[in-house]
Amino acid sequence: MNFKEITDGIYYVGVNDRTTALFESLWPLPTGVTYNSYLVKGSEKLALIDGVAIAECEKLRENIASQIGAKAPDYLIINHMEPDHSGALNVIRSFFPDITIVGNAKTLEMVRGFYGITENVMKVADGDSLELGGMTLTFRLTPMVHWPETMMTYVSERNTLFSGDAFGCFGALTGGIVDSETDIEPFIPEIYRYYSNIVGKYGVFVQKALSKLSTLKLEYICSTHGPVWHEQIPMVSGLYDRMSRYEAEDGVVIVYGSMYGNTEAMAEVIASRLAENGVKKIRMHDASRSHLSYILADIFRFRGLVIGAPTYSNTLYPPVEALVQAIKTREVKNRIISTFGSYTWAPQAVKRINTLLEEGKNVSADITSVEARQAPDASVMEGCKTLADEMARRLADK
Incomplete structure (x- = not known):
């Protein structure tokens, strides 16, 4: 993988999965899928944004080490609890015993329910912020996009949004990570497929989330699946807007x-x-x-x-x-x-x-x-x- 600094102090440490045949044991993955994870480095603290499926936890540790060596992240921010992102949670805690798990109230309920974890957790609410030192993580709750605990994390100093499953798509990355360094054409039909298969029921909640995010300046959208969006933010956000309003193009x-x-x-x-x-x-x-x-x-x-x-x-x-x-x-x-x-x-x-x-x-x-x-x-x-x-x-x- 092309582990890289996306923008100053923000790093991609996710993984490709080219072996799983069916996402959620339902949806075909002919070109694979990504589980995207990110590091945000402040001058004082270090945050890991989202995890990976349990089968990919060793790759995640290697990718984190490639960026920070023997250092350990101080925080794990959970934007979405679905096990393709949280499955490695207990393993991550074994890698980094002092890491603090950060999530909203519903997230922490699920952390306890799925993994039995109740200690070293931090509860955040809509609009709360966490300072890393020159990097501020602000949390925006976006329930039912597409689980009740989902939230997004915004770094105002870098105009970067960590969007959870929103704006995601199927398909493993093919070398490039940011849309400006890869051919996005194969991902466009996979945006439709991912949205319709996974998120499609929750259009009204996607609209609420888009409204909540409308005042943010966005230079990067870092989803948990697919490329990092930079040049193509208007395209992908426009598709999500239209699909969540059930608008469509002419055709049969x-x-x-x-x-x-x-x-x-x-x-x-x-x-x-x-x-x-x-x-x-x-x-x-x-x-x-x-x-x-x-x-x-x-x-x-x-x-x-x-x-x-x-x-x-x-x-x-x-x-x-x-x-x-x-x-x-x-x-x-x-x-x-x-x-x-x-x-x-x-x-x-x-x-x-x-x-x-x-x-x-x-x-x-x-x-x-x-x-x-x-x-x-x-x-x-x-x-x-x-x-x-x-x-x-x-x-x-x-």
């Missing part, structure tokens, strides 16, 4: 399940007709093959959503049911939605999709559904074209 996501090709044939007609109407950004997902992680990322990115499935055991085809439940969980809104499907003798799939959507918060199908009995005939395919025409028209209406 078509997600379908199909056992024997009939529902797939309807999806193909819808996609072709959308293209005839001038819609260029069309993303198609077979729910049985595309991982939910990537489907959700596209749903958070694009305004149009078309969901199709066959009836299965008198209810909804399971991969599509899982998708619609995930949409409900994330309280997705501000989308133009339509549904379609097929059945042999029991017309349940489309009904079930629509019911689940209506149970969600501010989500419903607002373009007439199309359904085929057995194989789709010419009239059904015309219905699919009409659905696509209406979707294209609605996308064009701003």
